[in-house]
Amino acid sequence: MDNRYCIILAGGSGSRLWPVSKVNLPKQFLEVADTGKTFIQHTFERFCSFIDPGHIFVVTLPRYKNLVREQVPDIPEENILLEPYSRNTAPCIAFSAIKIYKKNPDAVIAVTPSDHIIQDVAAFRANLVSAIDFAAHQDALVTLGVSPTRPDPNYGYIQAAGGRDALKKGEPLKVKTFTEKPNVEIARVFIGSGEFVWNSGIFVWKAKTILDEMAKHLPMLFGWFDGWEEAVDTPAEQDWLRRAYGGCERASIDFGIMEKTDKAWVYPADFDWADVGAWESMYNYASKGLDDQGNVVLSHHKIVEDSKNLMAVCTDKEKLVIIKGLDNYLVVDTDDVLMICPRSDKDIHRLVSDVAMPEYEKFR
Amino acid sequence: MDNRYCIILAGGSGSRLWPVSKVNLPKQFLEVADTGKTFIQHTFERFCSFIDPGHIFVVTLPRYKNLVREQVPDIPEENILLEPYSRNTAPCIAFSAIKIYKKNPDAVIAVTPSDHIIQDVAAFRANLVSAIDFAAHQDALVTLGVSPTRPDPNYGYIQAAGGRDALKKGEPLKVKTFTEKPNVEIARVFIGSGEFVWNSGIFVWKAKTILDEMAKHLPMLFGWFDGWEEAVDTPAEQDWLRRAYGGCERASIDFGIMEKTDKAWVYPADFDWADVGAWESMYNYASKGLDDQGNVVLSHHKIVEDSKNLMAVCTDKEKLVIIKGLDNYLVVDTDDVLMICPRSDKDIHRLVSDVAMPEYEKFR
Numbered sequence: 001m002d003n004r005y006c007i008i009l010a011g012g013s014g015s016r017l018w019p020v021s022k023v024n025l026p027k028q029f030l031e032v033a034d035t036g037k038t039f040i041q042h043t044f045e046r047f048c049s050f051i052d053p054g055h056i057f058v059v060t061l062p063r064y065k066n067l068v069r070e071q072v073p074d075i076p077e078e079n080i081l082l083e084p085y086s087r088n089t090a091p092c093i094a095f096s097a098i099k100i101y102k103k104n105p106d107a108v109i110a111v112t113p114s115d116h117i118i119q120d121v122a123a124f125r126a127n128l129v130s131a132i133d134f135a136a137h138q139d140a141l142v143t144l145g146v147s148p149t150r151p152d153p154n155y156g157y158i159q160a161a162g163g164r165d166a167l168k169k170g171e172p173l174k175v176k177t178f179t180e181k182p183n184v185e186i187a188r189v190f191i192g193s194g195e196f197v198w199n200s201g202i203f204v205w206k207a208k209t210i211l212d213e214m215a216k217h218l219p220m221l222f223g224w225f226d227g228w229e230e231a232v233d234t235p236a237e238q239d240w241l242r243r244a245y246g247g248c249e250r251a252s253i254d255f256g257i258m259e260k261t262d263k264a265w266v267y268p269a270d271f272d273w274a275d276v277g278a279w280e281s282m283y284n285y286a287s288k289g290l291d292d293q294g295n296v297v298l299s300h301h302k303i304v305e306d307s308k309n310l311m312a313v314c315t316d317k318e319k320l321v322i323i324k325g326l327d328n329y330l331v332v333d334t335d336d337v338l339m340i341c342p343r344s345d346k347d348i349h350r351l352v353s354d355v356a357m358p359e360y361e362k363f364r
Numbered sequence: 365m366d367n368r369y370c371i372i373l374a375g376g377s378g379s380r381l382w383p384v385s386k387v388n389l390p391k392q393f394l395e396v397a398d399t400g401k402t403f404i405q406h407t408f409e410r411f412c413s414f415i416d417p418g419h420i421f422v423v424t425l426p427r428y429k430n431l432v433r434e435q436v437p438d439i440p441e442e443n444i445l446l447e448p449y450s451r452n453t454a455p456c457i458a459f460s461a462i463k464i465y466k467k468n469p470d471a472v473i474a475v476t477p478s479d480h481i482i483q484d485v486a487a488f489r490a491n492l493v494s495a496i497d498f499a500a501h502q503d504a505l506v507t508l509g510v511s512p513t514r515p516d517p518n519y520g521y522i523q524a525a526g527g528r529d530a531l532k533k534g535e536p537l538k539v540k541t542f543t544e545k546p547n548v549e550i551a552r553v554f555i556g557s558g559e560f561v562w563n564s565g566i567f568v569w570k571a572k573t574i575l576d577e578m579a580k581h582l583p584m585l586f587g588w589f590d591g592w593e594e595a596v597d598t599p600a601e602q603d604w605l606r607r608a609y610g611g612c613e614r615a616s617i618d619f620g621i622m623e624k625t626d627k628a629w630v631y632p633a634d635f636d637w638a639d640v641g642a643w644e645s646m647y648n649y650a651s652k653g654l655d656d657q658g659n660v661v662l663s664h665h666k667i668v669e670d671s672k673n674l675m676a677v678c679t680d681k682e683k684l685v686i687i688k689g690l691d692n693y694l695v696v697d698t699d700d701v702l703m704i705c706p707r708s709d710k711d712i713h714r715l716v717s718d719v720a721m722p723e724y725e726k727f728r
Binding site: 019318320324325326333338 | 680682683688695704705
C-alpha cells in the first residue's frame with residue numbers, strides 16, 4: 001500500500017499581488033506569468049507524478065471550492081477539505097492530517113503551499129521522494145530548505161546543524177535555528193556563513209508524528225479537535241469541525257510547532273524556488289525575460305521608451321501598453337483598477353486593500 | 365419661410381485624442397468630460413433652439429452614418445450628407461451648400477465643427493442669430509471670432525479691421541489678416557494689441573455667397589461639381605457626387621476661400637470656446653475641476669499622491685485609478701490601450717496612429 005500523501009494549502013486570500021490577486025481570486029488561482037497554468041495547477045502537477053492524485057488533498061475555504069474543482073479536476077471532490085474559517089496553518093494542518101491519519105495511520109504527508117514557483121520539476125521530484133522516504137523511517141518534521149541566491153529580507157532562513165560542510169552533502173540535518181525575515185545585512189551574513197537555507201514552506205512528516213507534536217506543543221489548540229476518532233468521515237464531521245475551528249486560536253505551523261519541537265529537520269533541496277509574494281518578488285522572478293534596461297512588461301503588445309527597471313502587468317494581455325519616461329515604477333492594470341506607483345512604494349495599495357474604506361470595498 | 369440653415373461638419377477622424385478617439389470612434393462622437401452628452405450632441409443642441417432641426421444638416425463619412433443617427437436622431441436621415449471620401453472642408457462645404465441652395469436659394473447657413481466645446485449657450489444663441497441676420501443682408505463670409513484668453517499657439521488668429529476700439533463694440537468687422545498657429549511670442553503680441561480674436565471655425569453666409577466665392581477662388585475644384593442643378597436630389601446624385609469627389613483636390617475653406625476673398629468678415633462673439641484638439645488642450649479645459657496640485661483625473665474613483673499637473677483619463681469611469689509620484693504626466697486608459705507618458709511628449713502615440721506598423725493596425 002502506498003503511504004505517500006500530499007496536502008496542498010490553498011486557503012490564502014493574500015493581497016500582496018493586489019489588484020491582480022483579490023479576495024475572490026487569490027494568487028494560487030492566477031496564471032503563473034506566461035505559462036498558461038495557474039499556481040495551484042503547477043503545484044498539483046509537481047506532485048502527481050509520484051503521489052497518487054487520490055492521495056492529494058487540498059485545504060481551502062468554501063468560497064474557493066469551485067475554483068479548485070475547475071482548476072484541478074483530477075483531485076477527487078472528497079479530497080477538497082473546507083475550513084469553516086481562516087485560522088492560519090496550524091489548525092489547517094491539524095484538520096487535514098487527522099483526515100489522512102484516519103484513512104491511513106502510516107501515511108507520510110508532504111505539505112505544500114499552492115502559490116510558489118518551482119521550475120526544476122525533476123529535481124523537485126527526486127528531493128521530495130527522498131525526503132518522504134527519510135520521514136517514513138523516523139519521527140521527523142522535515143522542512144525542505146532551498147539554497148539562497150540573494151540576501152532576500154522577505155524569506156525565512158533555516159540554520160542547519162553541522163555547519164557548511166554538512167549542508168553541502170545534501171543529506172537531512174537537524175535544524176539549529178529558524179529566522180523569519182531578517183534584514184538584508186543579517187541575511188547577507190547568513191548566506192556568507194554557508195550554514196543557512198531558505199525555508200520553502202514545504203514540509204514532510206508522518207501523519208502520526210505531526211499529530212503527536214501538535215498535542216505536545218499546541219495542546220490548547222489541538223484540544224479543540226478532540227473527538228475526531230468518532231466524528232471524522234461521519235455525518236457528525238461538520239459539527240465537530242465547526243466546533244474545533246470556532247474554538248481554536250490562530251497559529252502558524254512555523255511558530256507553533258517547528259520552532260518548538262526537537263524533531264525539526266531540514267532537507268537541503270536542489271530545486272529553484274520563489275515565493276512570488278509581492279510585486280517586488282514578481283519582478284525578481286520575471287526579470288529573467290527583461291530587456292537591457294531592466295523593464296518587465298507582461299503584455300503581448302508594448303512600446304517602452306526612456307524607461308528603466310519598470311514592472312508593468314496587464315491582466316488583459318492583448319492590451320497595447322505604451323510607456324515613456326518611467327524609472328523604477330510599478331504599473332498594474334486590471335479590469336477595474338489601474339495602479340501606477342514607484343516600485344519602492346509598499347504602502348499605497350493598503351489604502352484600498354487593508355484600510356476600512358467602504359467606498360473601495362468592491363475593489364478588494 | 366425660415367431661411368436659417370446649419371451644416372455640422374462631422375467627418376473628421378483625427379487621432380489627436382488617441383487612444384480615446386479612434387478611427388472608428390472619432391472625437392465628435394465621444395462624451396464631453398462628465399456631461400453625459402457627446403460633442404456632436406452638444407453641437408446639435410446649441411443650434412436647435414433657433415434653427416429648425418429639419419434645416420440642420422450633418423456632413424460626414426459613410427462609416428459614421430450610424431453614429432450620427434444614434435446620437436442625433438432628431439436630424440432627419442435625408443439631412444445626413446455622406447461624402448464618398450475625405451477632401452478637407454472646401455469640397456465638403458461646396459457639396460452641402462449646393463444641397464441647401466437647391467432647396468432654398470435664399471438660405472443663410474451657419475457652418476460649425478462638431479467637436480468644439482462651448483458652454484455659454486445663451487450667448488452663443490444671441491451671437492449666431494445676430495450673425496445670421498447680418499449675413500442675410502449682404503454678401504459676406506462671416507467668421508465668429510472669440511476673445512482670446514491665453515497666447516495659445518494651436519489656434520488660428522484673426523485681425524479685425526478698425527483696431528482695438530472697433531472690436532470692442534461687438535459689431536461685425538472686415539477681416540484684415542488670418543494667422544494660423546503663430547508661435548507663443550507672436551500670439552502674445554497679437555493679444556496685447558487688442559486687434560485679434562481666435563478663429564472659432566464657425567462660419568455664417570448665404571448659400572449663394574459661398575457658392576459664388578467658391579466659383580471665383582477655387583474654380584478648378586468647384587468645376588468638378590458642375591451639373592449639380594440637374595443631379596442633386598435625383599437618382600443621378602450619387603454618380604455626380606462620386607465624380608466630383610473623385611476629381612477634386614483637397615482644400616480647406618480657410619486657405620482656399622477665407623484668405624483670398626474680399627468678403628471676409630469677423631463677428632466678435634461673447635461665448636467661451638475651446639477646440640479640445642489634443643490632450644494638452646483637454647487638460648487646459650478640464651483643469652477648472654482640478655485639485656490644488658494641478659491634477660486632473662477623469663474617473664470616479666481615484667487616489668492620487670505625490671503627483672502634480674497630472675492628466676489621467678479612464679474611459680471606464682468606474683475603474684479605480686491609483687497614481688503616486690507622477691509629475692506632469694499623461695495617463696490614458698481605454699479598453700485596449702494603456703498609455704503613460706510625459707505630458708510634454710507629443711510624439712509617442714504617432715508610433716501607433718500614424719506610422720505604418722501593421723502590428724498596431726487594430727489599435728488605431
